[in-house]
Amino acid sequence: MKKLTLWDIIYASNMAVACALSYVLATALLGQFADQANTLLGGMWAAVATIFVFRETREKSFSAGCSRLIATCVSLALCFIYVALFRVNALGIGLTIGAGTLVVMMLGWRDDIVTTGITSAVVLVVAALDPQHALAEPPLRLLDTVVGVAVGVLLKWCASYAVARAGLVSASGEPVGSATGK
Numbered sequence: 001m002k003k004l005t006l007w008d009i010i011y012a013s014n015m016a017v018a019c020a021l022s023y024v025l026a027t028a029l030l031g032q033f034a035d036q037a038n039t040l041l042g043g044m045w046a047a048v049a050t051i052f053v054f055r056e057t058r059e060k061s062f063s064a065g066c067s068r069l070i071a072t073c074v075s076l077a078l079c080f081i082y083v084a085l086f087r088v089n090a091l092g093i094g095l096t097i098g099a100g101t102l103v104v105m106m107l108g109w110r111d112d113i114v115t116t117g118i119t120s121a122v123v124l125v126v127a128a129l130d131p132q133h134a135l136a137e138p139p140l141r142l143l144d145t146v147v148g149v150a151v152g153v154l155l156k157w158c159a160s161y162a163v164a165r166a167g168l169v170s171a172s173g174e175p176v177g178s179a180t181g182k
Helices: 006-030 036-053 058-085 090-106 110-129 131-165
Strands: none
Touching: 006 036, 006 131, 036 058, 036 110, 036 131, 058 090, 058 110, 058 131, 090 110, 110 131
16 A cells, blocks of 8 residues: 555645535536536536546646546537437437547547547436436536536646645646656
C-alpha cells in the first residue's frame, strides 16, 4: 500500500469540496425550474463532471474539461434529435451510441467515445423514464455538465495555484518530488 502524501490529501480534499459545490450549484439552478428527480439527477451529473475533470495537473484538468464538453455536446445533439423523432427503446439507445461513436471518430476525437456513449445512455434512459419531458433532458444535462466542468476546473486551478505558491506543487500544478512531477 502506498503512503499518502500531503499532496494526495490536498487533492482529495479539493475534489471533495469541488464535487459538493458542483452538486449544490446544479441543484440550486435546476430547483428553480425542474422537478425534484431532475434536480437531483442534475446535481449528480454535475458532480460526475467535476470528478471527470479532476486531473493531476491544471493543464490536464483543462484539457479534460474541454474533452468533456465536446463529447457531451455531440451526445446531447444526437439525443435531442432522437427524442424529438422517436420514443426511446433499446435499439434507439444503441443506434444513438453508435452514431455518437462515428461522429467523434470522424472528428478525430477517439478518446471521447466513452464519454459520448455514457452521456447518450444516461440521457436516453432518463428520457425514457419521463417521455413527456424527454426533450428537456439534453439541455438540462448540458447545464449540469457545464456547472460541473466549470467548478472542477476552477477549483483545481485555484487549489493548485495556492499549493504551488506554498511550494508543494510545481508551477504547472504537478506534485513536487513525485513520480509525475518534473
